[in-house]
Amino acid sequence: MREDQSGIWTNVLSVLDSIPEDSIAITVYVLGTLIILWCWYAIAKRMPSPLGGITWVVIFAILATPTISEGPNSGIAPAAFGFLFGVLTKDSPLIWSNLSLIAFVMAVGLIAGYFWSKYRANKAATQASKTVKISSPL
Template identity: 50%
Template sequence: MPNLFAFLDTIPEYYLAIAVYLGGSLFVLWLWYFIARALPRPIGGMSWILLFALLLSPTITEGTNAKIAPAIVGLMFGFLTDEKHLIWSNLVPILFVAALGFFLGYLWNKYQEYREPTTE
């Protein structure tokens, strides 16, 4: 029987890991969307934005083969090793993505209010 996944040997490991990570994150966010719809209106959207920020905030790894990595991994590693610099350098991108998401959500909410006709 031929190897069904032999084509994966031609793809570099880093790109394969990024593709699996992004696909898994999008799958988790899609599932959380259905949970967030059942939550009260501001809490559901805010929880989705926080999960998005935790899963998809990027950072740069250190070392000779520095690559883009999720900030949550560096944050957890910083907590485990108790390195304050590592904690803050990975927390800042997560907080930035969350703040940007909350700002865009606020603008979207204002747009929706403006677009809906008032009933008086």
């Protein structure tokens, strides 16, 4: 490493040392989740209408459902990690609690998506009827 770059690297590391580890972990997790969901949105919008939205909600529920981790230094963690940890340790209550959280978020997202699609269909039908009335000579 060149001499002028080592000074910059040392300054960057000293700034990162002053930030608490929990804040860095949560920031990286949230930004990573947003990037993954944004990339999946680019894929999902090319899918048929209900399938793209459903897959986006499923991925959102798997990635973004929070839970409280176990242990002495517990904190907020993704429920998918708790679920996988429960499967690896064969801890049934941990598996079912995390799976139920993910299923709840998925159900709320699917219900909200259903009502949103009904709202948009109704709005499009209303605008189409206004267009027809305006353009008719009678």
